[in-house]
Amino acid sequence: MTAETATFAVPRRRAVRRAGATRMLPGHAAMILLSLICVFPVYWMIVSSLRPANRIFEGTLWPTAPSLENYAQALQSIPMGAMLWNTVVVSASVTVIQLLTGVLAAYAFARFRFRLDWVVFGLVALTWLVPLQVVMIPNYLLVARLGLLDTVTALVLPHFAHALAIMLLTQSIRAFPKEVLEAARMDGAGHWRVLWGIIVPNLRGMIASLAILIFISTWNEYFWPLLLTRTAENSVVQIGIQMFITQEGTQWGPLMAASTMASLPILIFYVVLQRQVIQSFMKSGLR
Amino acid sequence: MTFPLSRRALLALGIATMATGPVWAQMADEIIEPVEISFYNYNLATAGQGHDATVQLIEEFMAANPMIKVEGVGVNVNDMGTRVQTDIAARRPPDVAQVIFSDLAYAGQQLGAVPIDQAVPQADWDAHVEGMVPSGLDLGKVGDKTYALAYTFSTPMVFYNADLFREAGLDPDQPPKTWEEVKDYALTIQDKTEANGFAGGIIGVQVGPYDWLLQSVILSNGGSVINDAGTAVTFDRPETIEAVAMLRGLKDAGVYGNISRGEALESMAAGKLAMYIDSSGLQNHLLSQAEGNYELRAAQMPGFGERPASPTNSGSGLVMFSQDPVKQRAAWELMKFLTSERGYTIITSKIGYLPLRTAIVDDPEYLKDWVDANPLVRPNLAQLERMEPWRSYPGTSYRQVAATLMEAAEQAVFGDGDVAEIMQGAQARAQAMMPGS
Numbered sequence: 001m002t003a004e005t006a007t008f009a010v011p012r013r014r015a016v017r018r019a020g021a022t023r024m025l026p027g028h029a030a031m032i033l034l035s036l037i038c039v040f041p042v043y044w045m046i047v048s049s050l051r052p053a054n055r056i057f058e059g060t061l062w063p064t065a066p067s068l069e070n071y072a073q074a075l076q077s078i079p080m081g082a083m084l085w086n087t088v089v090v091s092a093s094v095t096v097i098q099l100l101t102g103v104l105a106a107y108a109f110a111r112f113r114f115r116l117d118w119v120v121f122g123l124v125a126l127t128w129l130v131p132l133q134v135v136m137i138p139n140y141l142l143v144a145r146l147g148l149l150d151t152v153t154a155l156v157l158p159h160f161a162h163a164l165a166i167m168l169l170t171q172s173i174r175a176f177p178k179e180v181l182e183a184a185r186m187d188g189a190g191h192w193r194v195l196w197g198i199i200v201p202n203l204r205g206m207i208a209s210l211a212i213l214i215f216i217s218t219w220n221e222y223f224w225p226l227l228l229t230r231t232a233e234n235s236v237v238q239i240g241i242q243m244f245i246t247q248e249g250t251q252w253g254p255l256m257a258a259s260t261m262a263s264l265p266i267l268i269f270y271v272v273l274q275r276q277v278i279q280s281f282m283k284s285g286l287r
Numbered sequence: 288m289t290f291p292l293s294r295r296a297l298l299a300l301g302i303a304t305m306a307t308g309p310v311w312a313q314m315a316d317e318i319i320e321p322v323e324i325s326f327y328n329y330n331l332a333t334a335g336q337g338h339d340a341t342v343q344l345i346e347e348f349m350a351a352n353p354m355i356k357v358e359g360v361g362v363n364v365n366d367m368g369t370r371v372q373t374d375i376a377a378r379r380p381p382d383v384a385q386v387i388f389s390d391l392a393y394a395g396q397q398l399g400a401v402p403i404d405q406a407v408p409q410a411d412w413d414a415h416v417e418g419m420v421p422s423g424l425d426l427g428k429v430g431d432k433t434y435a436l437a438y439t440f441s442t443p444m445v446f447y448n449a450d451l452f453r454e455a456g457l458d459p460d461q462p463p464k465t466w467e468e469v470k471d472y473a474l475t476i477q478d479k480t481e482a483n484g485f486a487g488g489i490i491g492v493q494v495g496p497y498d499w500l501l502q503s504v505i506l507s508n509g510g511s512v513i514n515d516a517g518t519a520v521t522f523d524r525p526e527t528i529e530a531v532a533m534l535r536g537l538k539d540a541g542v543y544g545n546i547s548r549g550e551a552l553e554s555m556a557a558g559k560l561a562m563y564i565d566s567s568g569l570q571n572h573l574l575s576q577a578e579g580n581y582e583l584r585a586a587q588m589p590g591f592g593e594r595p596a597s598p599t600n601s602g603s604g605l606v607m608f609s610q611d612p613v614k615q616r617a618a619w620e621l622m623k624f625l626t627s628e629r630g631y632t633i634i635t636s637k638i639g640y641l642p643l644r645t646a647i648v649d650d651p652e653y654l655k656d657w658v659d660a661n662p663l664v665r666p667n668l669a670q671l672e673r674m675e676p677w678r679s680y681p682g683t684s685y686r687q688v689a690a691t692l693m694e695a696a697e698q699a700v701f702g703d704g705d706v707a708e709i710m711q712g713a714q715a716r717a718q719a720m721m722p723g724s
Contacts, residue, residue, distance in 0.1 A: 054578045057557035077334035137373055144377035227373070230360045243334035247364055247601075248639065249552060249572030251335055 042263070049256035056252045070253035071261070077254060078240040079233050080261060086152055087236040088265060091218040094159040098214050099207060102165030107195050109166070110173035111181075121170070128163035133223060140227055150230040159218065165210055172206045173199055205279060212273065219266060237262040314406050314615035323356040324382035324609065324617045327371065330439070330638065332361030336571065340637035347633075348624045355617045365495075371398055371608065382609035382618045385438060387602070388426055389497060389689060392517075392679040394606050395434035401607040404433040407619055415623050423643040426676045427604045430517065435604025436622050439640040441568040442598045442670050443503050445469075445589065448482070449582040451561040455479040462586035466533055469562065469589050473542035476561040483554065484542040487564035489534065490697045492547035496689040499601045499677040500565070501696055505530040506597040506675050507590050512692060513678050520680070520721060522692055523714040528707050533591070534700045545701040564588070566601050567667045571639040574663070585663045587670050598670045599677040602640065628653050641667055682722035691717040 048056065050066040058064065074080060109121050139158045148154040176199060184194050200207070222238045229235040232243070241262060244255035326345065330337035338361070345357050360381070362370045368390045374380055375398060386394050394400045404412060416424055419437075427435035449459035455476040463469045473484025489500045502512055510527035513520050521527060537543035546554070548565075555563040556576035563573075570585065577583035590596035605622045609615050624630055631642035632653040645668060647653035658664055680688040695713030699706040718724055 053575050054580055056576065057553060074334075077338070137376070140373055141377050144374075144379060149379075226363065226366065227370070230358075232361065240334070242363075243332060243338075243361075246333040246335070246337060247329075247566070248337065248568045249556075250549070251572075254334065 045256050045263070046260050048252060049260050051253060053251075053253055070257035073251075074244075074254040074257040074261070078243055078258065080237070080240060080258065082233045083235055083237040083240045084262070084265070086155075086234065087219060087238070087262075089152055090155045090236060091215050093156045094218040095211050095214045097156065097160050098162050098165050099211060101161040102169045102210070103195070103200060103207075105161065105166045106169030106173050107191070107199070109170045110176075111191070124163050124166055126163075128167070132158075136224060136227060139224075143228065149228065150234050152234065154228055155225055155236070158224065162214070165214065168206065168210060169203070172203050176202070208273070212269075215269070216266060313408065313612070314619060315612045316616070318352070318354045318613065318616055318620070320613075321354050321356065322613055322617045323358060324614050324621065325358045325360055325379075326621065327360050327362045327367065327381040327384040329362055329364040329367060329385055329387075329603070331359050332363050337638045340633050343637070344625055344630060344633055347629070348621055351624070352617075352620055355620060357621060368393060368398070375399070375608075380608045380610075382607070382614050383621055384606050384608060385603045386435060386606045387497075388435075388600070388604060388677045389499070389679045389685070391427070391435055391604060391606070392429045392681045393683070393685050395429045395432060396681060397683060399608065400434045401609065401615065402432040402434060403427075403436060403607055403619070403622075406607065406615055411619075415626075418646055419626070419643050420645060420671050420674075422671065422674045422676070423600075426600065428676075429679070429681075435606045436626055437643050438603050438605045438625060439568075439634060439638065440600055440602035440643060441566045441640055442600050442667055442674060443500055443564055443588045444567045444570070444667055445562055445564050445586045446555060446569070446573055447562045447584055447586060448555075448558060448560070448577075449584050450558070451476055451480055451482050451581070455561075459582070459584060462584070463562070463589055464587075466537070466589050466591060470537055470540055470542055473537075473562060474540065477542065480561075482558075483544065483560045485537065485562045485564075486544065486546060486551035486554065486560055488548040488551065488566070489564065490693055490700060491545055493549050494693065496686050496693055497601070498689045498693055499599050501693065502677055503588060503597065503599045503675075504534065506599060507588065507594070508533070509594070511678075513680060517678075517681055518721070518723070520688060520692075520714060520717045522695065522717060523707075523711045528710045530591075531696050531699050531710060532706045534696070535706055538700050543700070545697075567641065567664075568601070568639055570663055583663075585666055587666045595673060596670075597673060597675045599675050601677065632657075635664070641671065645671065680721070682720070684720040688717045688720050691720070 047061070047063060049070050050068070051058065051063040052065060052067055052069060055063065055065060105124070109117065109124075135158070143149060143154045143157065146154075148157070180198065181194055184198055189197065220238060221236070222242070225236045225239050226242075229239065232240065237258070241255060241258050244251040244258065328341055330341045332338075341359065345359050349355065349357055362384075364387060367384060367386055371381060371384055371386075371394070380399075384394075386400075395402070423437040423440065424433075426437045426440075427433045445462060447459070447462055452459040452462075452472075455472075456479060457472060457475060463472050469485055476482055476484045487500070488494055489504060494500075498512065505512060505527050508526050508530040510524050510530050511521045512527065534543065538545070551560065551563060552565070552569070552573075554560040556573060558577070558581045567585070573583055588596040588598045605625060607615060607618050607622070609618050625634075626643065628644055628647050628650075631644050631647060634640050635642045635654055636657040641664070642648060642654060648658045648664075648668060649655055679685060682688075691713050695709050698704065699709040702709075
């Protein structure tokens with residue numbers, strides 16, 4: 001490289017960079033706008049939770065008289081701590097159990113050939129089309145007979161397996177390079193070792209994305225806990241939030257405070273696993 | 288082990304029971320051993336004053352009746368029927384449930400609620416209901432049986448913003464007494480201020496199949512939604528159609544907008560709406576939001592011309608499902624306490640519902656001090672004498688019948704079609720859903 005070219009290279013690179021930045025500007029502006037639209041409801045929820053009852057409908061971006069009164073009222077009105085704990089326990093248990101049953105069933109469907117295996121797989125897939133509400137009453141009667149009404153165990157029980165987890169994991173295991181599995185088998189690895197030593201570590205991305213999906217959908221579940229629980233202490237946070245909506249009017253302040261508290265664990269979960277979440281969602285094509 | 292009755296005798300008993308309907312055993316005379324009963328309550332499924340007051344009621348009852356333990360179970364108001372039905376299937380029926388009046392016929396005729404006037408000894412019943420508003424007691428009747436003891440209870444009220452009245456040059460001491468005045472006042476307010484004139488939880492989004500307020504409007508015009516025998520709907524009666532047409536007139540005049548109940552309520556709370564008609568049970572909620580912003584007042588339900596209004600009620604009754612004589616006695620003792628002078632003192636002062644024992648509002652031992660400090664309840668109490676029961680529809684399709692009326696009324700008021708034709712169409716569809724059709 002001559003001295004002349006070196007002298008002109010820097011400004012040219014700058015110019016190219018500037019031109020690139022100019023080209024990307026509309027895209028970034030659109031992304032910033034979309035981000036603001038996404039973040040604004042969360043911001044409004046937090047700001048509304050700081051407004052007193054007689055100022056709850058004011059339209060200012062920041063409350064004129066901010067206070068934590070709504071948080072105190074929410075914590076006093078419902079057993080928020082117990083409900084949050086129950087929700088975490090139920091969501092975490094359902095996630096772990098569904099992943100476990102999903103991995104085992106998926107391995108069987110992907111690796112074993114047995115008579116009418118496609119029929120069994122089809123039947124499992126069809127269960128995805130049956131809404132929870134349809135089986136809620138039979139499930140309730142069964143849980144009542146087991147003496148598990150109003151328990152956290154009963155909140156987990158009907159969610160031991162889910163077609164979505166089984167189907168996605170089956171597809172992933174089917175797509176796994178057969179040569180690797182055959183090599184492991186030739187080295188003397190049994191099914192158990194192949195599954196936990198080779199397949200599962202390589203499906204971390206898919207398992208992480210599934211875990212997040214299962215955790216969030218369980219966190220947001222409403223109807224099953226509504227039917228099952230008899231006391232607020234044994235219920236989950238979604239039921240607690242709904243308790244502020246009554247025939248005699250909605251208590252928006254405490255409702256927003258409770259919603260903010262209920263969103264925090266999910267937000268933290270997301271922030272901590274952000275990179276993993278986005279990567280795995282992109283890989284698996286899940287939205 | 289041998290059974291004392293022969294098969295033939297058993298068969299005869301079974302046939303006799305089927306022919307005469309169930310024979311209700313008299314409840315136990317007293318509680319001599321500890322007993323636990325369940326109480327399904329929709330106030331317990333909420334956070335705030337309704338919940339706290341109900342907990343207080345249950346605790347005071349258990350303190351006064353140490354042999355009886357009450358398990359209070361919070362059940363969402365919209366799910367009460369389903370929940371009771373599910374628990375009956377699970378062989379865990381509640382002993383007492385708080386059932387809204389529109390679900391009462393279903394509870395009595397389909398869910399096997401106990402007719403309390405047959406289960407409770409007559410002298411006991413008579414002693415308890417003395418001093419209760421007779422029209423309130425009638426609310427618990429379905430046909431010739433009493434399935435509920437009226438419990439939480441409210442009537443329609445016009446809440447109005449006195450500051451907006453003044454700003455528009457209207458006298459807040461003279462609230463509208465007729466629907467014609469509602470229209471005139473609303474037009475004046477919309478002309479002179481930035482606020483909207485009128486809205487209500489009568490029909491529309493978020494009101495659902497709860498037609499108690501629409502029934503109030505219809506009854507106030509001499510109409511009805513069901514015949515006296517409870518066998519046929521009467522949506523096509525001229526007076527019924529006329530009442531719906533009056534609401535259409537408000538919409539055509541530009542004073543009654545098709546906004547959801549929630550939006551209207553928020554608009555009223557924010558001081559952007561001058562008049563709002565809905566349940567008196569909203570009073571505490573509206574007061575808390577009006578505080579420091581504007582002066583909230585309340586007036587009675589408007590009438591048609593010279594004819595005084597016929598307010599119905601929203602609210603619930605206490606229904607007994609227990610079949611065990613001892614639990615029935617425990618359930619009755621709880622029902623008595625909840626509807627006693629002390630019970631209504633807590634219910635009215637803490638939740639905001641009306642007391643069905645009106646004498647306690649002037650009794651210093653009970654509600655006098657509270658009523659003096661909360662005069663908004665007075666217009667509500669004055670309506671009780673003219674109150675008509677919120678009628679429920681029979682059969683398993685009772686909700687669909689109510690929904691048919693509500694959807695037709697919404698279409699007739701906020702749409703452009705012919706009011707009479709729409710209501711006649713609804714009549715035909717709803718009648719087809721009535722038992723025996």
